[in-house]
Amino acid sequence: MGTNDNFILAIESSCDETSASVIVDGKVLNNIVATQSVHEKYGGVVPELASRAHQENLIPVVQEAVLSAGITLDQLSAVAFTRGPGLMGSLLVGVSFAKALAFARNIPLIEVNHMQAHILAHFIDDPKPNFPFICLTVSGGHTQLVLVKDFLDMEVIGETQDDAVGEAFDKTAKLLGLPYPGGPLIDKYAKDGNPKAFKFPVTRMAGLNYSFSGIKTAVLYFLRDQLKENPKFIEENLEDLCASIQWTLIEMLQIKLKEAVKRYGVKEVAIAGGVSANSGLRNTLNELAITKGWNLYIPKFEYCTDNAGMIAMAAHYKYLAREFSTYDVTPLAKMKI
Ligand code: KG4
Numbered sequence: 296m297g298t299n300d301n302f303i304l305a306i307e308s309s310c311d312e313t314s315a316s317v318i319v320d321g322k323v324l325n326n327i328v329a330t331q332s333v334h335e336k337y338g339g340v341v342p343e344l345a346s347r348a349h350q351e352n353l354i355p356v357v358q359e360a361v362l363s364a365g366i367t368l369d370q371l372s373a374v375a376f377t378r379g380p381g382l383m384g385s386l387l388v389g390v391s392f393a394k395a396l397a398f399a400r401n402i403p404l405i406e407v408n409h410m411q412a413h414i415l416a417h418f419i420d421d422p423k424p425n426f427p428f429i430c431l432t433v434s435g436g437h438t439q440l441v442l443v444k445d446f447l448d449m450e451v452i453g454e455t456q457d458d459a460v461g462e463a464f465d466k467t468a469k470l471l472g473l474p475y476p477g478g479p480l481i482d483k484y485a486k487d488g489n490p491k492a493f494k495f496p497v498t499r500m501a502g503l504n505y506s507f508s509g510i511k512t513a514v515l516y517f518l519r520d521q522l523k524e525n526p527k528f529i530e531e532n533l534e535d536l537c538a539s540i541q542w543t544l545i546e547m548l549q550i551k552l553k554e555a556v557k558r559y560g561v562k563e564v565a566i567a568g569g570v571s572a573n574s575g576l577r578n579t580l581n582e583l584a585i586t587k588g589w590n591l592y593i594p595k596f597e598y599c600t601d602n603a604g605m606i607a608m609a610a611h612y613k614y615l616a617r618e619f620s621t622y623d624v625t626p627l628a629k630m631k632i
């Protein structure tokens with residue numbers, strides 16, 4: 296690495312992962328993530344506990360990122376952070392830290408939109424999508440269809456009007472008695488189940504929007520009725536239940552994705568966010584890519600879940616565009632792309 300290289304430290308603290316990454320001239324050197332296990336027993340992320348854990352984890356995570364990059368803080372060219380969207384208390388920890396560090400070192404501060412960053416994670420490794428492409432971002436907090444015209448030029452063309460798809464996985468898993476986060480467990484049991492065993496409603500919203508709150512209620516009432524007849528209904532049918540729930544969620548995702556691709560005439564298709572780990576979704580999208588002639592891009596799992604590597608990648612493009620923030624910048628719990 297030369298002495299004129301640009302080093303950016305990036306921080307992510309929007310939800311329940313505390314993460315730091317160092318990027319040099321567009322190459323992500325590391326991606327340190329501290330996952331908060333404190334939420335497991337509550338069946339979901341507890342905002343106050345998340346903020347406290349960020350407060351505890353942030354400095355060690357930053358130290359590890361800086362150390363493993365083999366640099367010192369005085370070599371930093373800029374400090375980047377997630378401004379939003381996310382949990383206010385969680386964001387505040389990262390924003391305050393980044394502001395203090397940038398101010399102390401008198402270097403630029405770069406705010407990053409978390410949703411843009413999920414998409415820019417596709418530029419960390421090869422193969423990289425070509426512009427314009429359509430990205431389906433699916434996670435515990437978000438479900439969006441985005442038309443990506445350039446690194447910093449994106450348009451949301453569809454999104455959930457209520458729950459995120461990961462939330463639908465986790466909430467239905469909870470109804471089945473599975474621990475949080477239930478998404479990966481539904482995936483696991485679904486592999487041995489029949490996706491057509493039970494029928495749950497496929498909600499169709501107007502345009503390219505999604506709605507995932509209906510399935511939770513449908514599963515709740517269905518289980519309530521079945522359990523009255525047979526108290527062992529869930530354990531006797533767990534695989535089929537998981538496969539049927541997963542099939543319904545994937546069906547909803549793919550209907551709008553296909554519609555978006557058709558509407559915009561784009562064959563470059565990408566997927567981002569934690570739910571892109573789902574093997575059923577991957578299989579469905581891989582098959583669609585073959586039959587429809589799409590070029591499909593799925594980042595490494597490490598860059599699908601919340602991580603600072605993606606924040607660093609976004610910060611790199613903002614650094615090149617000289618898009619800096621002022622020191623009075625505040626977090627935004629709701630922030631549009
Ligand atoms: O991107 P992420 O780590 O965090 C958020 O920004 O929300 O996504 C976490 C979500 C959770 O809802 C989790 O259940 C879901 O991703 N998830 C999965 C799988 N792996 C993670 N859902 C279904 N199948 C999986 N294999």
Ligand code: ZN
Binds near residue numbers: 600
């Ligand atoms: Zn996220």
